[in-house]
Amino acid sequence: MTITAVEAADSRKSPFAGFDFERVAGLGLLSVLAAGLIYNFFLNPTQFVQVTLTGVQQGAIYALIALGYTLVYGIIELINFAHGDLFMLATIFTTYLIAGAWLWQPAEAGAGGWLWLFGSLAVVMVLCSLINVAAEFLAYRKLRRAPKLAPLITAVGVSFIFQWVGQQLNGSGQKNWPTVVPATGGIEIGPVVLEWKTILVIAVTIPLLLLLNFVVQKTRQGRAMRATAQDQDAARLMGINVNRTISFTFAIGGAMAGAAGVLFLQSFGTTRYDLGFQLGLIAFTAAVLGGIGNLNGAVLGGFVIGVIQAYNDGLPFSPGQKWSQTAVFTILILLMVFKPEGILGKPTQEKV
Amino acid sequence: MTAQLDRVPDVDEPRRGFSLGHNGRWMVGFIVAGLTLFVLHRFVVPNSPDGVQQFFKEWLPMTTMNEALVWMICAVGLNIVVGYAGLLDLGFVAFWAIGGYVAGWLMSTFIQAVNPGFYFLSSGIPDQPGIHLNWVLVLVAAGAFCALVGVLIGAPTLRLKSDYLALVTLGFGEIIPQVILNAEGATNGAKGIAPVDQIAVLPFGPSTITIAGQVLPISQPLGPFDSTTRFLLFALVLAFCVFVSLRIREGRLGRAWLAIREDELAASMMGVPLMRTKLTAYAVGAFMGGLGGVVYAIHVSSVFPDRFTFTISITLLAMVVLGGMGNVWGVMVGALVLAWFNSTFLPQFGDSFNSTFGTDINFPSFNILIFGLALVLMMLFRREGFFPEARTKAVLSEPERSDDEEIGGGLS
Numbered sequence: 001m002t003i004t005a006v007e008a009a010d011s012r013k014s015p016f017a018g019f020d021f022e023r024v025a026g027l028g029l030l031s032v033l034a035a036g037l038i039y040n041f042f043l044n045p046t047q048f049v050q051v052t053l054t055g056v057q058q059g060a061i062y063a064l065i066a067l068g069y070t071l072v073y074g075i076i077e078l079i080n081f082a083h084g085d086l087f088m089l090a091t092i093f094t095t096y097l098i099a100g101a102w103l104w105q106p107a108e109a110g111a112g113g114w115l116w117l118f119g120s121l122a123v124v125m126v127l128c129s130l131i132n133v134a135a136e137f138l139a140y141r142k143l144r145r146a147p148k149l150a151p152l153i154t155a156v157g158v159s160f161i162f163q164w165v166g167q168q169l170n171g172s173g174q175k176n177w178p179t180v181v182p183a184t185g186g187i188e189i190g191p192v193v194l195e196w197k198t199i200l201v202i203a204v205t206i207p208l209l210l211l212l213n214f215v216v217q218k219t220r221q222g223r224a225m226r227a228t229a230q231d232q233d234a235a236r237l238m239g240i241n242v243n244r245t246i247s248f249t250f251a252i253g254g255a256m257a258g259a260a261g262v263l264f265l266q267s268f269g270t271t272r273y274d275l276g277f278q279l280g281l282i283a284f285t286a287a288v289l290g291g292i293g294n295l296n297g298a299v300l301g302g303f304v305i306g307v308i309q310a311y312n313d314g315l316p317f318s319p320g321q322k323w324s325q326t327a328v329f330t331i332l333i334l335l336m337v338f339k340p341e342g343i344l345g346k347p348t349q350e351k352v
Numbered sequence: 353m354t355a356q357l358d359r360v361p362d363v364d365e366p367r368r369g370f371s372l373g374h375n376g377r378w379m380v381g382f383i384v385a386g387l388t389l390f391v392l393h394r395f396v397v398p399n400s401p402d403g404v405q406q407f408f409k410e411w412l413p414m415t416t417m418n419e420a421l422v423w424m425i426c427a428v429g430l431n432i433v434v435g436y437a438g439l440l441d442l443g444f445v446a447f448w449a450i451g452g453y454v455a456g457w458l459m460s461t462f463i464q465a466v467n468p469g470f471y472f473l474s475s476g477i478p479d480q481p482g483i484h485l486n487w488v489l490v491l492v493a494a495g496a497f498c499a500l501v502g503v504l505i506g507a508p509t510l511r512l513k514s515d516y517l518a519l520v521t522l523g524f525g526e527i528i529p530q531v532i533l534n535a536e537g538a539t540n541g542a543k544g545i546a547p548v549d550q551i552a553v554l555p556f557g558p559s560t561i562t563i564a565g566q567v568l569p570i571s572q573p574l575g576p577f578d579s580t581t582r583f584l585l586f587a588l589v590l591a592f593c594v595f596v597s598l599r600i601r602e603g604r605l606g607r608a609w610l611a612i613r614e615d616e617l618a619a620s621m622m623g624v625p626l627m628r629t630k631l632t633a634y635a636v637g638a639f640m641g642g643l644g645g646v647v648y649a650i651h652v653s654s655v656f657p658d659r660f661t662f663t664i665s666i667t668l669l670a671m672v673v674l675g676g677m678g679n680v681w682g683v684m685v686g687a688l689v690l691a692w693f694n695s696t697f698l699p700q701f702g703d704s705f706n707s708t709f710g711t712d713i714n715f716p717s718f719n720i721l722i723f724g725l726a727l728v729l730m731m732l733f734r735r736e737g738f739f740p741e742a743r744t745k746a747v748l749s750e751p752e753r754s755d756d757e758e759i760g761g762g763l764s
Contacts, residue, residue, distance in 0.1 A: 079515050139728050146735065148514055149440060153673055154731040156666055160724025167717060277662065281526070284519070326530045329523035336520050337508045 026338045040315045046191045051314035052307060057198040057267060059306020060205040064260035065283035066290070066298040067212065068132075068253030074293035075229045075249045076144060081155040082135060084280015085162035086254060090128050090261020091271045092170050094120060099177035099265065113180045117266070121204065125258035132254025133247050141243070159277070166273035174272045181266045197267040208259055209299055212252065216295060225249055229293070278325070282309070285332040291345020300343060305331070375598060378681035386587050389417060394580045395566060410700055414579035415651075420691035421586040422648040427671040427687035428593045428680055429640025434669065435678035436606065437633035438613030439510070440518040443525020444668050446505075447498045447638045449532060449660040451645020454494035456545035456655045458485045473556075475573040476549030487551040487650060491589065494642040502638030503631055510630045522662070529660040539657065546654030550574055553581065576653065586647050590684075593640045597680045600636065609633055610678075610743070667694075670727055675737050682739025694719060 041048045065087050072080045097120035135158050143151040179197075186195035216222040227235040228245045236242050264279075265271065286305040290297025305328060312318050312327040319327060335342070389412075397408050426448055433441045456462055461469070461482035471478065473486035485493070509520045532539045539545070550573040559572045574581050600606045608629045611619035620626050649655050667690065675686025702715025730737070 077515070079519065139732070142732055146731075149434075149438075150731045150735050152440065152515065152518065153669070154728050156669075157724040157727030157731065160666075160720045160727065162724075164718070164721035164724065167720070172717070281522070285523075288516075288519070322534050323530070326527045326534075329527050332523045333509070333520050333527075336512055336516055340512060340516055 026334075029334070036317065037311065040311070040317050043316055047314070047316065049192045051310050053192070053194060053198055054314060055307030055310030056303060057195075057201045057306070058310060059286075059303035060201045061260045061264050061267070061302075062279070062283045062286045062306050063299040063302025064205060064208065064256045064263070065279065066287040066302045067209075067256045067295060069280075069284050069287040070290070070292055070295060070298040071249050071253045071256075073287070075225065075246055076140070076151075077148070078140060078151045078155060079284065080253075081152070081280070082158035082162055083132075083253065083257060084278070084283065085159045085166065085276035086128055086132055086135075087257040087261050087264070087279060087283075088166050088271075088273065088276030089131065089162055090124050090258045091265045091275065092166055092261075092273075093124050093127055093258075094262045094265045095170075095175070095177050095271055097123060098180060099269075117180045117262075121259060121262045124262050125255040128258030128261070129251035129254035132250045132257070136247060136250040141246075162276070163273055166276070170271050170273050172273065174270055177265060177269050177271065179266050179269045183269065201263045201267055204259060204263055208256065212256070213295065215252065221245070221248055282328050285328055285335075288332065288340075289335055289342055291342030294342070294344045297342055297344035304343075375681075379594075382681070382684065386583075390580055390584055393583075395564065411696065413696065414583060416692055416696045418579055418583055418586055418651050419648075419695060420688050421583065421590055422644050422651060423668070423671065423691040424684050424687040425586075425590050425593050425647060426641055426644035427668050427675070427683050428590070428597055429637045429644065430668045431637075431672050431678065431680060431683045432597060432600075432609075432640070433633050433637035434672050435683065436601065436609040436613065437630060438514075438609075439630060439633060440514055440521070441637070442518050442522035442662075442665050442669065443528075444521075444637075444641055445660045445662070445664040446525045446528040447502065447641025448645045448648065448664065449529055449655075449657070450498050450501055451494040451642035452649040452655040452660075453532065453539055453545070453645070454497050454642065455487075455490050455548055455646040455649035456539075458483050458490045458493060459487065459549040459649075460484075460545055460547065462540065462545045474549060475552035475555065475571070484549055486555050487549075487646070491643055491646050494646045495639040496642075498638040498642030498645070499635040502634040502641075506631050506634035507627075510627060510634070522665070525662060525665050529657055532660070533657040542657060544654055544656035546656075548649045548653045548655070550576070550653070551582070551585065551650055553585065582651065586651070589643055589647055593643065594680055594684070596636070596640075601680075605629065605632060613678075667723075670723065673737055674726065674730060676739040676741065677737055678743070679737070679739050679741040682737055682741075685739060686737070698722075 065084065068083045068086070069080060072078055072083070098116050139154050139158050140151050143154055181197045181200050183197070184195070186193045186197075186199065188194075214222075216225060224235065224240045224245045225248065227238065227240055228242050228249075232242050235245070282305060283302065286301035287298045288301070289304060290299065290301030292298075308331065309324060309328060313321045313324055393408070393414050397405055426444065429447070430441060430444045433439050433444070459474070459476065461480045463482045465481075466483050467481035468479070469481045469484055471484045472489065474484035475486075476484040505521070505524050509517060512520060533541060535541075552573050553568075553570050555571065557570045560567050560569050562568070569578065569581060608619070608624045611622065611624055612626065612629055616626065668687075671687040671690050672683050673686075674690065675684065676682030698716050698719055702713065705715065706712060
């Protein structure tokens with residue numbers, strides 16, 4: 001009996017197990033894309049590298065947002081629709097701190113400017129984690145045992161509330177802001193320019209990711225998070241304060257969104273109240289691409305999506321910017337069809 | 353033994369007398385409300401003093417009611433997908449948009465290649481290029497096309513788990529408007545398709561008839577300001593959707609949908625074919641979305657791509673949730689109230705408030721706040737909606753995940 005059960009489980013094919021139509025179609029699609037990329041590379045190598053760098057910069061921001069999605073999904077299986085809007089709020093808070101809306105105008109990018117920048121990075125991160133924890137406490141906590149639709153719709157509701165706050169603070173149009181980081185220029189490596197803002201984004205993102213990895217893998221709180229993600233009741237029996245752990249998860253997710261907001265404002269210099277929805281979706285796609293619930297996967301997915309989007313928008317032989325959304329969501333849909341567990345994720349099977 | 357059992361219903365039955373039943377009462381209510389509205393706007397309001405006319409124009413305009421009917425048609429369609437089959441669809445706007453564009457293709461001068469124009473029982477302006485079909489045929493065509501698209505979208509994605517499915521539908525809801533915006537050859541891009549042909553009550557027969565001193569158009573095209581007659585026609589489309597919903601709900605397919613909604617695994621063990629049943633839900637829902645799209649295109653007599661945003665999908669979902677998932681009547685009330693609230697009440701209330709108190713508050717900007725708060729509070733305190741089905745209520749008030757191991761996808 002046992003053997004039959006195991007065999008039955010094994011014979012449930014993953015899409016890439018056998019030599020079936022889906023596999024051929026997927027590989028064919030990938031090779032077409034690869035051919036397009038190679039063609040583009042030979043068309044204009046300088047531009048190719050430049051666009052890749054832009055993609056890495058965007059990807060770092062996506063990675064930070066994607067982490068918030070993946071953390072929350074990993075621990076309570078909620079697609080936190082409001083997370084993108086939290087990121088949007090972070091960009092708007094940043095304008096109050098370092099772009100002249102309230103406190104300080106970056107007249108010159110001297111040492112004082114950098115100090116302000118990192119100071120407000122910390123402030124915005126704390127603020128966003130507080131907001132995220134508050135949202136969890138007020139809205140999602142009561143619904144933890146409810147059918148899945150309920151917390152999802154609540155998250156949509158919270159997202160609308162955030163958008164309203166953003167609209168009140170920022171107005172309903174797009175606003176442009178000065179940045180501490182010079183908008184153009186950077187280190188020139190041959191014909192390629194490594195822009196200052198790319199350097200800043202990478203310089204902030206990498207330490208944050210390392211820190212997060214350390215917290216989740218090495219600290220007591222991180223172990224509690226992983227335990228709660230695996231089995232809430234067992235974690236509770238082991239003496240873990242599940243509520244506090246979930247709050248903590250929301251807090252670090254919010255902090256990452258805050259950091260992403262500051263970096264976004266520094267690299268693009270614009271705010272919009274409905275920015276969060278779009279970027280949030282892209283970041284969620286990144287989280288799914290990497291394998292939802294997997295922290296390294298979210299980072300990888302963020303960079304991959306950033307680079308793909310940059311290729312789509314910036315390469316000479318590509319669909320171009322007006323198809324940007326379509327490109328990203330097509331990836332999402334293809335991924336869902338061919339490999340729903342993502343690049344680094346493990347395939348899950350439904351439990352009865 | 354048998355005699356005893358037989359007698360039990362006999363005791364109960366004669367006491368009840370004439371009863372319409374649950375559906376009947378709602379139906380009569382909606383028909384009476386719709387007819388009252390029609391009679392008021394057609395016969396009473398035009399002959400009333402200015403104050404009354406002003407009141408109706410401001411607080412209960414017929415255009416809002418027509419738009420509400422579009423919302424109600426789409427919400428009834430979404431209710432089949434979300435409320436009956438329990439498949440979360442966050443991209444329903446795609447079907448609305450496709451339906452609208454089918455109307456744009458088949459009822460306007462847009463397809464210039466067809467010259468001289470092809471007319472079939474149409475009441476559009478004659479002797480123009482393009483395809484001009486009767487609007488009922490366009491309804492059927494749009495519905496069928498949307499159902500096809502629904503099946504095409506659903507076929508590869510319906511095997512996914514619920515939140516992944518939500519995400520994929522959301523992706524489609526984002527892609528389709530962008531494709532519409534960018535594929536200028538097929539859709540005229542941002543310029544949209546305008547005007548869409550005007551419709552008539554019947555394609556033949558007398559031009560008008562006169563009832564109680566009022567001229568009612570029959571085969572004469574409805575002018576752009578004749579919203580009351582259009583209201584009746586749109587209401588018929590809605591009635592068709594409601595009829596289909598209710599009939600399917602009672603039948604084998606409807607019960608299969610509910611079974612899937614409540615427990616997919618158990619349903620498949622009982623022999624419900626999961627894929628086929630889910631696909632049918634998608635197709636029927638999309639069909640109604642297509643009808644809504646056509647009705648909308650007729651209502652505004654144009655289609656533009658910028659209208660079709662994610663907000664529409666979410667608003668529709670909110671209508672279904674607030675009204676009471678699975679209960680067609682509740683969903684209709686939810687759609688009606690929300691549509692009226694958004695397009696009439698909020699701006700009107702804002703204007704009155706501002707002029708009374710001399711303030712300058714932008715009330716329509718509170719729209720999303722009220723919306724968000726309503727969704728959150730509903731989910732926290734009345735998850736089953738305002739008019740829930742008894743069955744939905746029971747399902748939603750018990751925790752679904754008895755198996756706690758299911759909570760959390762795991763961190764690594």
